[in-house]
Amino acid sequence: MTETATPYVAGKPALKESAETLRARIPGWGADLDPADRPSYPREQPGIETGAHWDFPERQPEKWPRERSVEHAMLPPVFGTSTPPKGTSGAIRKYAYKYSEGRAAHWLLLIAADRVDAWEHHLKSFATLHPDNPVTETGLKSEFSAHGVRSRYGQKRADVNHQWIDPIIVGGPWVLTAVGVAAVLKALRKHRTA
Structure with missing residues (x-):
């Protein structure tokens, strides 16, 4: 694909198929062809200056493969x-x-x-x-100091439905990591005494 066929050029690319062909093939195609249905139509007319000083914008350098x-x-x-x-x-x-x-x-x-x-x-x-610090960074401390539990009831809050799983999602990985570290330390201790 050439750069002039991309959506980043100043001019509008020509259609590959005619409007009639597209309308026959795709139901509802061209519903906005009438200029009265498009608020942006006055800006689309030829001869209106857009202020763009480029045909294709200057490309940002790619410092690593994106x-x-x-x-x-x-x-x-x-x-x-x-x-x-x-x-x-x-x-x-x-x-x-x-x-x-x-x-x-x-x-x-x-x-x-x-x-x-x-x-x-x-x-x-x-x-x-x-x-x-998972205790302070997850907001657990504020649950007790800022009436966190009380603020959830009687307010028709949507997050009440899933609050039972929040401690599992937030704390579960930390608990599993602690259990894993304890298991490794126990295995190392057993290996040293053997």
């Missing part, structure tokens, strides 16, 4: 650079982009990458002087 949806021939001219993919979570994210955005595998892998990224940061925090 993830790109298989639906797009190229990256958009501007893209986010705040968090480059790294570690296991980055590998999972890169793998997710091998699938179409219309497939569940793409989105499930991205969700899994977010969870792995959170745990990578939790583990990395233990190497610092201020490791993560």
